[in-house]
Structures are given as C-alpha cells and as structure tokens.
Amino acid sequence: MLLSKEEESMFQIVKKDKRTLARVGTLTVPHGGRLETPAFTMVGTRAKVITLEPEDLIKTKTGIIISNTYHLWRGLGDKLPQFKGLHDVMQYDGIIATDSGGFQVFSLGFGREHEVSKVGFFPESNSTPGFFSDLFLQIRIWLGITNSRNSVRVMPWGAYFKDENYGDKKFVFLDAEKSIRIQEKLGADIILAFDECTSPRHGYWYTKWAMNRTHRWAKLCLELKARPKQLLYGIVQGGAFEDLRRESARIIGSMPFDGFAIGGSLGNSKEDMYKVLEWSMPYLPEDKSRHLLGIGQIRDIFEGVQRGVDTFDCVIPTREARHGGIWTYDGRYDVTKGSNKNIEAPLLEGCVCPACVDGLTRAKLYELFKNKDREGGRLATLHNVYFFNELMGKIRQSIMEDRFPEYKEEMLKRIEKKK
Ligand SMILES: [Zn+2]
Structure with missing residues (x-):
C-alpha cells in the first residue's frame, strides 16, 4: 500500500x-x-x-x-x-x-x-x-x-x-x-x-x-x-x-x-x-x-x-479521584474533609466537566464519599480526567499563542500555592 x-x-x-x-x-x-x-x-x-x-x-x-x-x-x-x-x-x-x-x-x-x-x-x-x-x-x-x-x-x-x-x-x-x-x-x-x-x-x-x-x-x-x-x-x-x-x-x-x-x-x-x-x-x-x-x-x-x-x-487523576482528591487550577483538595460539608459550589468554579455541569457540589460529593457510595469515586474521576484533559488543551493553546513560559509560571504559582 x-x-x-x-x-x-x-x-x-x-x-x-x-x-x-x-x-x-x-x-x-x-x-x-x-x-x-x-x-x-x-x-x-x-x-x-x-x-x-x-x-x-x-x-x-x-x-x-x-x-x-x-x-x-x-x-x-x-x-x-x-x-x-x-x-x-x-x-x-x-x-x-x-x-x-x-x-x-x-x-x-x-x-x-x-x-x-x-x-x-x-x-x-x-x-x-x-x-x-x-x-x-x-x-x-x-x-x-x-x-x-x-x-x-x-x-x-x-x-x-x-x-x-x-x-x-x-x-x-x-x-x-x-x-x-x-x-x-x-x-x-x-x-x-x-x-x-x-x-x-x-x-x-x-x-x-x-x-x-x-x-x-x-x-x-x-x-x-x-x-x-x-x-x-x-x-x-x-x-x-x-x-x-x-x-x-x-x-x-x-x-x-x-x-x-x-x-x-x-x-x-x-x-x-x-x-x-x-x-x-x-x-x-x-x-x-x-x-x-x-x-x-x-x-x-x-x-x-x-x-x-x-x-x-x-x-494521578484517576487514583486520587477514587480517594477524594480533587484537582483544580488552585491545586488539589481532599473532598472527604469535613470542611466541604456545607460548600454548595461546584468542584471547581466554572467547570464544564460532566459531573459539575450536572450540578454536582462539593457538599454533595462529600456526602457520597462519607456514605462510601461508589458514585462518589465515579463523579470525582469524571471531574479529574476532564480537568487534566482541559489543562493539556490550555497548555497547547499557550504554545500556539507563544506564551507557554508565562502560562507555566502563572499556573504553577496558582496550582502549587496551597501546598
Ligand atoms: Zn468538574
């Protein structure tokens, strides 16, 4: 051929x-x-x-x-x-x-x-x-x-x-x-x-x-x-x-x-x-x-x-999701912590992943993990996988627009800030 x-x-x-x-x-x-x-x-x-x-x-x-x-x-x-x-x-x-x-x-x-x-x-x-x-x-x-x-x-x-x-x-x-x-x-x-x-x-x-x-x-x-x-x-x-x-x-x-x-x-x-x-x-x-x-x-x-x-x-995106680790542009948080109990906000503000657009909130996900409901791991995985794929898209876009080094610096500062 x-x-x-x-x-x-x-x-x-x-x-x-x-x-x-x-x-x-x-x-x-x-x-x-x-x-x-x-x-x-x-x-x-x-x-x-x-x-x-x-x-x-x-x-x-x-x-x-x-x-x-x-x-x-x-x-x-x-x-x-x-x-x-x-x-x-x-x-x-x-x-x-x-x-x-x-x-x-x-x-x-x-x-x-x-x-x-x-x-x-x-x-x-x-x-x-x-x-x-x-x-x-x-x-x-x-x-x-x-x-x-x-x-x-x-x-x-x-x-x-x-x-x-x-x-x-x-x-x-x-x-x-x-x-x-x-x-x-x-x-x-x-x-x-x-x-x-x-x-x-x-x-x-x-x-x-x-x-x-x-x-x-x-x-x-x-x-x-x-x-x-x-x-x-x-x-x-x-x-x-x-x-x-x-x-x-x-x-x-x-x-x-x-x-x-x-x-x-x-x-x-x-x-x-x-x-x-x-x-x-x-x-x-x-x-x-x-x-x-x-x-x-x-x-x-x-x-x-x-x-x-x-x-x-x-x-990282999948395994951490199953244990309640949620990735955002401001770093990672553990949704199983009690502090999420009353947060009626999406896992990440403005996120259009299949879980967040469906109305999932931190409080709801906290509840699912607390009750050991398997749906919790699935929803967290949907979010994290989408997040990593979206981040890669943003990296590609920054290279296309000749601002990769600036984007890298900005993102790392944001993502690693909380640690
Ligand atoms: Zn999401």
Missing part, C-alpha cells in the same frame, strides 16, 4: 515554542485515531479506566489511554487467544497504547526489594554502589538469590516472574518476543518495546548492563513486530547517569521506531528527572513523538512539555 507523505509521518509538528522545546503536534495512528499533543494518557490498567463507562471517555475528552500488558496477560491467562482487542473490549475509538511489561520487571522486582518508585527520594544517597557491589548483585540475581519481596529474576534473555498475586508456584517467563506477541493480540495502536526498568538504587554498572539488555531487546522487538497497524515505540533507559542516558537516547533514537518513550529510574529528585529529559532529548528525532512513562504531576507535566515531551501517563 502506498502512503501519502502525511500518512507516512505519524507525528506532525503544528507549532514550536520559540523559547523552549515545547511543541504542539498531531499524532495519527493507523486505525484512524488522532491526538493533539501535548496530551495526557489516562491509565486503564486492565482494559478499563476504573469507574468510567465508554461514553464517559468521550464526555471527558479523553484522547488516549494506556493499558497494562503484564496484568492483561496474567489476568487473561488461557483466554488471551480469544481476546477481541482493546478497542472492542473498551468500546473506545481513541488511541490506545500498551506498555511492554518492562515496568513490572522493576515494580515487582527491585521496586519491592528497594521499596522505591521510579523516582526515589533519598537525600542521603549521594554515593551509589560501586563496580564490585553491582557485579555481586548481578551474580546474585543470576544465581536466584534475591530478597524475598523481589518476585522477578532478570536474565540476559528475558525476565522470570513469580507473582503471588496470580498464585504462581513456578516462574512465568516474559521476553521481547512474548511481549510483542501479547501486545499484538491485545491490539493497541501504540505498543512498547520490552525493556528492563531499573531502580534509583541501582549503581552505575548494573544500570549500564540493564541498559545494554534493553538495547538488545529493542532491536529484537523491531525485528519481531509483524503488524503494520501498530506503532512501536522504543524506550530510553540509563537511570540518572548522564553518559548512560545520552548513550541510550543515541542508540534507541537511531533505531527506526515510530516514537520514543523515556523510561526507567529518573533519579533521586525532580531535578534529576528534568536533567534526564535534557540529556535524552537531543538524540531523539524531532519528527517522532516522545512519551514520558509513568509521570504526571502538574509541575512535571509543565517541565516535561518545556523539554520536548509530547505525551505523559500517570494514575
């Missing part, structure tokens, strides 16, 4: 900011979905954005959702071959992405052993493990001697999981080939290469060896991918080590992926995370889209956009 010039290029830059690396773009996927970027990807781990129905996704202007390959694969088990595809199952026509399972290599593995997330916060850890300590760790993993909380064993050829959540008695294997085949079956528009996500507590050498595995697996994923209807993104690794990030971005960035994601440990602080973006971006082709994996606090969105990130994904 011959493609026109526009169709060939799945990502089009509409406007570049003059003072920063921020850009507005259009991402088109082969099944026909179209997304304006910068955009926020809502998380629907098991083929569902929790509490929301298919029509809610349209009402909240949700343009992209990411589902989780590992949990769908494990949850579906023998039923995977009969899986009808994410678009059918979710009854959703927007863009759907799936991750590769590489994040679970970390979250079920060293994330547990080290008790950390992708961005650690250890002011004390100025020193990282040295060569011999990393070598010892690598040998320990290969011999299968890990902490009891760690359910993953990464080998040069793939990863073995023994996940008590799925009642595993034996190890279950996932590698680049299996990840691609599962993602083909799941049928998302955007799929990710299999990688090893490292921990902020891993030393330089371990991070380097893991990065080299990721590069090898990335090449394999490109060779293995069979479905032209799916876009394949490569993942940049390298922890928070400058030379490794640069090397990984250069190597992954030179491979013929359809887009790129920044993954892995993002260091010990937000500043580390922003540096990781600055080190990586120069090596990623400008005309391909860039995704920052698993990050989505408001400040991080602005700082990411400023450094050239097009899409983000995070559970």
Whole structure:
C-alpha cells in the first residue's frame, strides 16, 4: 500500500515554542485515531479506566489511554487467544497504547526489594554502589538469590516472574518476543518495546548492563513486530547517569521506531528527572513523538512539555479521584474533609466537566464519599480526567499563542500555592 507523505509521518509538528522545546503536534495512528499533543494518557490498567463507562471517555475528552500488558496477560491467562482487542473490549475509538511489561520487571522486582518508585527520594544517597557491589548483585540475581519481596529474576534473555498475586508456584517467563506477541493480540495502536526498568538504587554498572539488555531487546522487538497497524515505540533507559542516558537516547533514537518513550529510574529528585529529559532529548528525532512513562504531576507535566515531551501517563487523576482528591487550577483538595460539608459550589468554579455541569457540589460529593457510595469515586474521576484533559488543551493553546513560559509560571504559582 502506498502512503501519502502525511500518512507516512505519524507525528506532525503544528507549532514550536520559540523559547523552549515545547511543541504542539498531531499524532495519527493507523486505525484512524488522532491526538493533539501535548496530551495526557489516562491509565486503564486492565482494559478499563476504573469507574468510567465508554461514553464517559468521550464526555471527558479523553484522547488516549494506556493499558497494562503484564496484568492483561496474567489476568487473561488461557483466554488471551480469544481476546477481541482493546478497542472492542473498551468500546473506545481513541488511541490506545500498551506498555511492554518492562515496568513490572522493576515494580515487582527491585521496586519491592528497594521499596522505591521510579523516582526515589533519598537525600542521603549521594554515593551509589560501586563496580564490585553491582557485579555481586548481578551474580546474585543470576544465581536466584534475591530478597524475598523481589518476585522477578532478570536474565540476559528475558525476565522470570513469580507473582503471588496470580498464585504462581513456578516462574512465568516474559521476553521481547512474548511481549510483542501479547501486545499484538491485545491490539493497541501504540505498543512498547520490552525493556528492563531499573531502580534509583541501582549503581552505575548494573544500570549500564540493564541498559545494554534493553538495547538488545529493542532491536529484537523491531525485528519481531509483524503488524503494520501498530506503532512501536522504543524506550530510553540509563537511570540518572548522564553518559548512560545520552548513550541510550543515541542508540534507541537511531533505531527506526515510530516514537520514543523515556523510561526507567529518573533519579533521586525532580531535578534529576528534568536533567534526564535534557540529556535524552537531543538524540531523539524531532519528527517522532516522545512519551514520558509513568509521570504526571502538574509541575512535571509543565517541565516535561518545556523539554520536548509530547505525551505523559500517570494514575494521578484517576487514583486520587477514587480517594477524594480533587484537582483544580488552585491545586488539589481532599473532598472527604469535613470542611466541604456545607460548600454548595461546584468542584471547581466554572467547570464544564460532566459531573459539575450536572450540578454536582462539593457538599454533595462529600456526602457520597462519607456514605462510601461508589458514585462518589465515579463523579470525582469524571471531574479529574476532564480537568487534566482541559489543562493539556490550555497548555497547547499557550504554545500556539507563544506564551507557554508565562502560562507555566502563572499556573504553577496558582496550582502549587496551597501546598
Ligand atoms: Zn468538574
């Protein structure tokens, strides 16, 4: 099939900011979905954005959702071959992405052993493990001697999981080939290469060896991918080590992926995370889209956009909503607090989300949460998802109008004021 010039290029830059690396773009996927970027990807781990129905996704202007390959694969088990595809199952026509399972290599593995997330916060850890300590760790993993909380064993050829959540008695294997085949079956528009996500507590050498595995697996994923209807993104690794990030971005960035994601440990602080973006971006082709994996606090969105990130994904809008965390342009508040009991105002003044236009008030939502009514979580989710999508629209507009840096400063001042 011959493609026109526009169709060939799945990502089009509409406007570049003059003072920063921020850009507005259009991402088109082969099944026909179209997304304006910068955009926020809502998380629907098991083929569902929790509490929301298919029509809610349209009402909240949700343009992209990411589902989780590992949990769908494990949850579906023998039923995977009969899986009808994410678009059918979710009854959703927007863009759907799936991750590769590489994040679970970390979250079920060293994330547990080290008790950390992708961005650690250890002011004390100025020193990282040295060569011999990393070598010892690598040998320990290969011999299968890990902490009891760690359910993953990464080998040069793939990863073995023994996940008590799925009642595993034996190890279950996932590698680049299996990840691609599962993602083909799941049928998302955007799929990710299999990688090893490292921990902020891993030393330089371990991070380097893991990065080299990721590069090898990335090449394999490109060779293995069979479905032209799916876009394949490569993942940049390298922890928070400058030379490794640069090397990984250069190597992954030179491979013929359809887009790129920044993954892995993002260091010990937000500043580390922003540096990781600055080190990586120069090596990623400008005309391909860039995704920052698993990050989505408001400040991080602005700082990411400023450094050239097009899409983000995070559970913040949805997970916090289910616990009563409500996002507004004046920051976040907890609607379950007694102070909301008598506030007969919308969750956010002037909000046109499906919940607020329906007459929802803070007092009413407080009541629903107090009575443990599930409708509370659903209404809060509608509001938060709409809010994040609207905020991204405002960011795009500010870039179009050449006032992104001013908008960023104004918004961060407002949103972070109450904290
Ligand atoms: Zn609202």
